[in-house]
Amino acid sequence: MNLFHLRYFVTLAKSQNYTRAARQLNITQPSLSNAIHGLEAELGLALFVRQGRNVVLTSEGREFSRIVDHSLTILDSGIEQLQHQNNEQTVIKLAALRTLSTRWVPGMVREFLQNSQQDVRFEFTNENGLSPQIIQGLRAKHYDICFCSKVDEQEDIAYFPIASQALVVITPTDHPLATRNQIELSETLAFDQVTFSKRSGLAPIIRQLFAECGGQPHSVYAIEEDEAVAGLVANGFGIAVVPNMPLLKTLPVKIIPLSFPTWQRIFYMATLKDHYQSPAAKDFIDFVHAHHADIRQ
Template sequence: MNLNQLEYFRTLAHEEHYTRAAQMLSITQPSLSHAIAQLEQELGTRLFEKKGRNIVLTRYGKIFLPFVEDALKILDDGVQRTRELNGSKEGMINLAYIYTMGSDFAPRMVRKFIDTFPDYKIDFHFTVGTTGEILDGLKSDQYDIVFSSFQDGEPDIDFKKIGRQKLVVAVPQDHPLAIKDSVDLRDTIEYPQIYFSKGSGLRPVVDSMFEKIDQFPKVAFEMEEDSSMAGLVAQGFGIAVMPDIPILRALGLKTLDIYNPFYERSVYIATLKKHYLSPVAKAFIQFVCEETK
């Protein structure tokens, strides 16, 4: 059994037609037939059977196929990573980030990196979610790099601080608080609030701010994602304690600094410790860290 036989088997299993499969593989049909016959002889079973003008997998072929596909994928991954280690400027980066970094920071960093290094050929894949969700994805190898809040109890994750996000109170322009430029959080208690849901990494932060003044707001709605929160504020459903992100100004909201209790949240670039990172991923991490010094 050799690699060519496995490639031929996979292609024929998908095409279910000897002529089409041979054309895709750039070999003759007799060569394909011979290779499959040798593979069947080695396995001691038939892998294909005729069905009209086509051929289909036998019961044993169906059992064998997923193992072949897994083996070929592992080999392809090994080839790709070996090439990357050889200094390649090509590759893929799976980048995930929290909602508050999706409207400006993450897209801006990727654009600046691409413009700064036009010789790099990188396929970025983007995912947005809560801190908990994307850190779980990082640990399960779904993502290479994450922009998130810091999370305690994660000894296998390397967090590097890349910036701060100030929290403000967002209100409509016609709200009674809009005459102010800054507020004590106590000033907000009498008004309904759009609040972060329990799945958000900011929920415990905002909770702790209200705990410091020994009061808790009237929650009108709970939301996981801050651009949706801003939309509800803009439509008069309540006010919100949230990061000072660009969409607040785009929606014409007034932002009020919070002088008591004052809080700034740090944001981080997170990767798995002792985990393989491609040269292009390392280059992007270094770029982000230098840009945010």
């Protein structure tokens, strides 16, 4: 049954006049007549009877009109819904460590949007979690793409290196070590330190580096997040070994490069291998790959 013919039928049933209906449909009157006659022949029913220059529905025509009206309403509503969904912005859900979410991630998103032809919106998580929490959220499919440290080697997560940070020593500006331009880690053991708590992925790494130097620092506070550690140092609570993050340049601290041992913290883009990615999300992943292909583990 021809969908156009059904729409012709509905229009004629409402106008009750072939000339007006043909004009509304922008077709010729013979074309409309042929369509209605074909529909009646297919159904084996008379749908209209002439009444002067007009036509009126038969009893069968009225029942058929009710059925067609209902069916076309459902069909048109479904088509409209699909078109609306198709025209909606694609949403890409991101999660990132705070140290990456202040500059690196917003900068990458802005550059992608400036070069993308797709209608896409990025949704940033309000949670400022640590890498294990972020990866847990990724596995629960709360996010499409994450930017964090590598948590484990399980095969369900694809990690791609996107940035690195060297470890540095930071001190208050009036600290005895603040005059140094570089320092060995062992030279910091004589001073109180703000360290990373066990929940931080950096804690075991820094403990291992200190072990190589023959001791462990005296910890006055153990904090989870990089920014909080730096904030305590800026307020005179001790010195710390932290990644050389952009935030440090905004705080009243002295940044001292480590001469020995040296170590770099690698950040990754993490995606769930079996998670459906929209075309826009795939484009963003490819965009990050292309812009950071020179970062190596």
